[in-house]
Each structure stands twice: as C-alpha cells, then as structure tokens.
Amino acid sequence: MVSEFTVWFGRLTLDEAGELIDCHPFEKNPDILAERLLELQEGGQKVPATAPDLRRLAFDCGFVDMDEDYDVLLRDVCIRAAKNRISSTDTDDVRIVHAVEALDDIDKNVNELSERLLEWYGLYFPELELTGEPLSRFVLAFGSRANVPDDHPLFEKASKSMGSELSFADEELLRSFASNLCSLYDTRRHIESYIVTGMGSLAPNLADVAGALLGARLISIAGSLQKLASFPSSTVQVIGANRALFKHLRSNTPPPKHGIIFNNIIIKNAPWWQRGKLARAFAAKISLASRTDFYSGKKDPSIKEKLELKLTAIRNANPSPPKKETKPGGKASGARGKGRKKKGGKR
Amino acid sequence: MSVEELSDGIFEIDLDGRKTLATKNIMPGISVYGERLFREEGVEYRLWDPRRSKLGAMVLKKFEIPLKYDSTVLYLGAASGTTVSHVSDILRDGLVYAVEFSPRTMRDLIQLCDQRPNIIPILADANKPLSYAHIVEKADVIFQDVAQPNQAEIASVNSKYFLEKHGHLILSIKSRSIDTLASPKKIFKDEVHKLEGGFGVEFEVLQRKELDSFHEDHLGLVARMFVDGE
Ligand SMILES: C[S@@+](CC[C@H](N)C(=O)[O-])C[C@H]1O[C@@H](n2cnc3c(N)ncnc32)[C@H](O)[C@@H]1O
Numbered sequence: 001m002v003s004e005f006t007v008w009f010g011r012l013t014l015d016e017a018g019e020l021i022d023c024h025p026f027e028k029n030p031d032i033l034a035e036r037l038l039e040l041q042e043g044g045q046k047v048p049a050t051a052p053d054l055r056r057l058a059f060d061c062g063f064v065d066m067d068e069d070y071d072v073l074l075r076d077v078c079i080r081a082a083k084n085r086i087s088s089t090d091t092d093d094v095r096i097v098h099a100v101e102a103l104d105d106i107d108k109n110v111n112e113l114s115e116r117l118l119e120w121y122g123l124y125f126p127e128l129e130l131t132g133e134p135l136s137r138f139v140l141a142f143g144s145r146a147n148v149p150d151d152h153p154l155f156e157k158a159s160k161s162m163g164s165e166l167s168f169a170d171e172e173l174l175r176s177f178a179s180n181l182c183s184l185y186d187t188r189r190h191i192e193s194y195i196v197t198g199m200g201s202l203a204p205n206l207a208d209v210a211g212a213l214l215g216a217r218l219i220s221i222a223g224s225l226q227k228l229a230s231f232p233s234s235t236v237q238v239i240g241a242n243r244a245l246f247k248h249l250r251s252n253t254p255p256p257k258h259g260i261i262f263n264n265i266i267i268k269n270a271p272w273w274q275r276g277k278l279a280r281a282f283a284a285k286i287s288l289a290s291r292t293d294f295y296s297g298k299k300d301p302s303i304k305e306k307l308e309l310k311l312t313a314i315r316n317a318n319p320s321p322p323k324k325e326t327k328p329g330g331k332a333s334g335a336r337g338k339g340r341k342k343k344g345g346k347r
Numbered sequence: 348m349s350v351e352e353l354s355d356g357i358f359e360i361d362l363d364g365r366k367t368l369a370t371k372n373i374m375p376g377i378s379v380y381g382e383r384l385f386r387e388e389g390v391e392y393r394l395w396d397p398r399r400s401k402l403g404a405m406v407l408k409k410f411e412i413p414l415k416y417d418s419t420v421l422y423l424g425a426a427s428g429t430t431v432s433h434v435s436d437i438l439r440d441g442l443v444y445a446v447e448f449s450p451r452t453m454r455d456l457i458q459l460c461d462q463r464p465n466i467i468p469i470l471a472d473a474n475k476p477l478s479y480a481h482i483v484e485k486a487d488v489i490f491q492d493v494a495q496p497n498q499a500e501i502a503s504v505n506s507k508y509f510l511e512k513h514g515h516l517i518l519s520i521k522s523r524s525i526d527t528l529a530s531p532k533k534i535f536k537d538e539v540h541k542l543e544g545g546f547g548v549e550f551e552v553l554q555r556k557e558l559d560s561f562h563e564d565h566l567g568l569v570a571r572m573f574v575d576g577e
Pocket of ligand 1: 446
C-alpha cells in the first residue's frame with residue numbers, strides 16, 4: 001500500500017515501510033510554509049500508522065541537507081505559525097468587549113436623547129405617535145409638520161395638529177439634533193453586525209448556542225473569553241445578576257436564579273415553572289461552548305444540537321405548573337415530589 | 348561551592364551548605380522566570396526550582412531522568428515554559444517539541460522560543476496527535492504534564508505514534524484533575540494500570556513516586572515502551 005502524506009516541508013509518497021517513493025518539496029519561504037502548516041493542522045489528513053522519520057525524509061527529498069538547516073527552518077516556521085494563530089485570537093476578544101460596551105454607551109445616550117426629542121418636538125406636534133428611531137427619522141426628514149407632503153400617511157394629523165408653530169431657528173436645531181440621533185442608530189447597527197461577524201471567528205460555538213450579542217455580553221461581563229471559559233456553569237447562570245447577587249449575600253433573600261442569560265428569548269418566553277431548568281441547561285451548554293471556543297477554537301455543531309434536545313426534554317417533562325404542596329389529596333408524581341423536597345431543603 | 352552532574356545536564360550545587368538544583372544556562376545572562384543565575388568556574392548556571400517544576404521535583408525524588416544531551420523530546424503541556432527552559436538547557440545538542448493548547452499561555456512560550464534555538468512551539472491539543480503528525484519527528488522521550496482527566500490516554504496515544512522503540516515516557520499525573528474526591532493512591536493505581544496496556548501500547552514502569560512536599564497529589568513516573576514481539 002502506497003500512501004500520500006503532506007508534511008510541513010513537502011508532499012510525500014511513501015511505501016508500506018515508510019520509505020520515500022516520490023516527493024515534492026515546498027518552496028523554502030517561511031511565511032508560506034507557516035500558513036500551510038496551520039492548514040494541515042486543521043485538515044485531518046490521513047497519516048501513516050506511525051511517525052515516519054521526517055528529518056531523514058527531508059534530506060532524501062532534497063529539501064535540506066544538514067540537520068542544522070532542518071532545525072532552524074522548522075523552528076522559524078513553527079514560531080511564525082503559532083504567532084499567527086495567537087495574534088488573530090488574542091486581540092479579538094478585547095475588540096469585542098469594546099464593541100459591546102460601546103453598544104451599551106450608545107443605548108444609554110440614545111435613550112436620553114430620544115426622550116428629550118420626544119418632549120421637545122411634542123410641543124410642535126403632540127399628536128404624532130412616533131417614538132425612538134421612527135421619530136428621529138421623521139424630524140430629520142421634515143422638520144416642521146408643515147413640510148409633510150399630502151401623500152404621506154401622517155399628512156392628515158400634521159395639518160390638523162394643535163401644536164404650536166415651529167420657527168425656522170428651532171426647526172434647524174431640532175433637525176440637527178435628530179440627525180445626530182439617527183447617526184447613533186446607524187452606528188449601533190454597524191456595531192451589532194461587527195459583533196456578529198467578530199463572534200463568528202472569536203467564539204463560534206458561543207455565538208451558536210447563546211446568540212452573538214448575548215455571547216459577546218457574557219464575554220464582556222466576564223472580562224475575557226478565557227475568564228468566561230474558566231467559570232463553572234453555575235456562575236455563568238448568574239452573570240450579570242449583580243444586584244440580586246449582592247442582595248442575596250447581604251440579606252437572606254434567595255440566590256438569583258438567572259443573570260443576563262435570562263434575557264434570551266428561549267427562557268423569557270417559557271412558562272415560569274420551566275425557566276429555572278431551562279436556564280440551567282442553557283448555562284451548562286454556554287459554559288461548554290465557551291470552553292470549546294477558548295481551547296480548540298473549532299466549531300462543534302453538536303453542542304447546539306444537544307442543547308435543543310435538552311430544552312425539548314425539559315419542556316416535555318414539565319408541561320404544567322407544579323401543584324401546591326398544601327392541596328389536600330395532592331397526587332404529586334414522584335418526580336415532582338422530589339423537586340419540591342430539594343427546594344425546601346435548601347432553605 | 349561544589350557542582351555535581353547528576354545526569355546529563357542536570358546539576359546539584361552546594362550553595363553555602365544548601366543543596367539546590369540547576370542547569371547550565373545555554374543563554375548566559377538571561378533568567379527565564381526570575382530564577383537566580385550564578386557562575387562557577389566560568390560557567391553560568393540557572394537555579395531550578397523544584398516547586399515550580401514536576402521534572403525538577405522528580406530529580407530531587409531520585410528519579411533516574413532518561414534525558415540525554417542530544418535527545419529529541421516531545422513535551423506535552425509546555426505552559427509558559429518554566430520546565431521547558433531547563434529541558435532546553437539539558438538538550439544542548441537536542442531538540443524539544445513543545446505542545447501547548449492554550450493560546451494565551453502560548454504567547455509566553457513563544458517569547459522563550461524566540462530566545463532559545465532548540466524549542467519548537469506547537470499550538471495544538473495533545474488529545475489529537477495527528478494534528479501535529481506533519482511536524483513532529485520520532486522522539487526519544489515524551490514528557491507529559493497536562494493536568495487533564497485522561498492523562499494516561501494522552502500519554503499512550505502520543506507514545507504509540509511518536510515514541511522511538513524503547514523510548515521513555517516521563518509522566519506527571521495529577522490526581523485532582525482526574526477525580527477530586529477519590530483517594531489519590533487509588534487514582535494513581537488506576538492510571539498506571541491503564542498505561543500498562545489500556546490503550547494499545549504497553550509500558551514497563553521503571554520508577555514511580557509521589558511528588559509530595561513539592562507538588563501535592565501528584566505522581567511522577569518514568570516508563571519504557573515495550574515493542575511488539577518482546
Ligand atoms: C501543569 S501545566 C504544565 C506546567 C509545565 N509543565 C511546567 O512545569 O512549566 C499544564 C499545561 O498543560 C496544558 N494543557 C492541558 N491540556 C492540554 C492538551 N490537551 N493539550 C495541550 N496542552 C494541554 C495547559 O494549558 C497548561 O498550560
């Protein structure tokens with residue numbers, strides 16, 4: 001059996017005994033060799049049953065003719081390859097953290113500014129029922145309600161409004177105010193898509209399981225992907241629940257069940273009695289996903305699949321709210337009884 | 348002050364009545380992790396802190412270390428290179444392939460590789476030896492310190508592929524990575540048993556000893572691989 005084996009210095013054809021039959025050495029360009037080395041590392045090619053004598057093969061192949069050349073070149077190539085992989089993984093998470101925090105900064109400002117615009121512009125057009133971005137777009141486009149064209153759906157309202165007249169100076173001011181708000185909305189969208197793209201390469205599994213934005217937020221609160229990967233899933237579950245957590249530590253309130261992962265649609269939309277269980281399952285897979293991202297960096301679709309299975313199982317096992325314990329003649333099933341006991345015992 | 352070479356490149360030094368471990372610094376003037384440097388008869392040595400290195404602790408626990416000055420070593424779990432730097436001193440005519448899978452840790456290791464000519468860094472998961480089969484040649488010695496639950500398996504699959512006939516395995520087993528509750532003694536016994544044939548290769552265990560007082564709940568082990576038909 002003859003086999004092909006591509007190694008860091010060339011493409012080899014070997015016979016059963018590992019002897020060289022044919023060989024194409026690569027060009028001795030360290031950068032290109034480093035790139036190919038990384039591709040091969042991902043590639044999962046078939047390899048001989050046991051390590052062939054690479055060094056001797058490199059001589060036979062005419063790639064180098066001295067031990068020292070082999071060492072020097074291999075070392076150079078491996079250092080380049082490792083540096084490449086690190087520089088791309090390393091700064092990414094700092095950039096994502098900045099992006100997420102910028103998103104929060106923008107939200108805070110946008111809320112205040114749009115609130116201001118609503119009240120301010122309300123003086124001139126109180127019947128306008130727009131808020132947020134649509135309001136800003138409207139003010140930017142028309143300024144005074146006198147400018148709303150007659151084929152516009154709001155023309156009727158605009159012409160019958162009881163608001164005061166808008167002076168030219170005020171109109172200019174409001175329009176530029178609205179224009180700033182609109183560009184904040186644009187920047188916000190821009191940052192969001194930046195995060196989605198960035199998470200796809202930094203933490204593909206986390207993005208898959210939690211969604212890019214929630215995933216990025218978890219990284220940001222944890223401080224880095226490395227820290228997130230080091231948390232046990234019970235901590236992941238309460239990340240972002242700082243206030244409830246401190247309250248729990250100070251007074252005797254129950255510990256928080258959910259942190260920001262509770263914001264995920266899957267949990268938010270679930271009936272209340274399933275949420276704790278769903279959040280726990282969700283946190284466990286988020287934790288696994290962030291570890292996979294940090295340590296291997298490779299996408300593993302089975303994490304998400306297993307999560308889906310688990311979520312479905314939880315939904316099926318808990319179709320209706322647990323019955324109250326005090327009800328006479330309660331026919332609590334074994335499983336439910338257990339759940340209740342555990343809860344009581346912790347108090 | 349007296350200097351005694353315990354085995355290839357590993358020295359025991361009597362510093363004012365206190366015995367310490369050291370290697371000959373192949374990069375004179377540079378201290379890698381804050382360890383003390385000193386000169387004796389024109390040669391610079393680096394002190395080797397056994398508390399920061401399983402291999403160092405094994406030397407002090409009287410293990411016979413199978414490293415020669417010209418060995419080719421596959422080192423699994425290189426971390427930032429504390430121990431690797433001493434291995435690099437020992438192998439003044441050899442080469443060490445240093446595998447580490449955490450990119451952050453790898454950054455420190457690369458700095459070390461930039462200084463030293465005989466360390467080849469590989470960012471890879473030791474569970475997947477085939478992901479570096481196109482880089483690493485046959486090794487005389489595999490050293491492993493990965494602190495993972497499947498330590499015996501990692502050692503076996505790597506040895507099966509990369510270790511020379513009759514090559515040596517130096518292994519540090521951390522019981523708490525395998526099971527935090529079970530007794531370390533029992534875990535060590537199980538792991539050694541797995542090594543002696545659990546994963547398609549067989550080893551003859553030459554020496555095993557716990558590394559306590561330097562590293563709690565760690566077992567050091569030196570073994571030699573059997574070859575088919577012996
Ligand atoms: C106890 S430290 C090694 C310390 C090092 N031997 C020394 O004495 O300087 C364990 C290292 O193994 C790495 N590691 C764990 N699992 C690994 C794997 N599957 N592949 C490669 N490296 C791994 C960890 O990232 C960590 O840096």
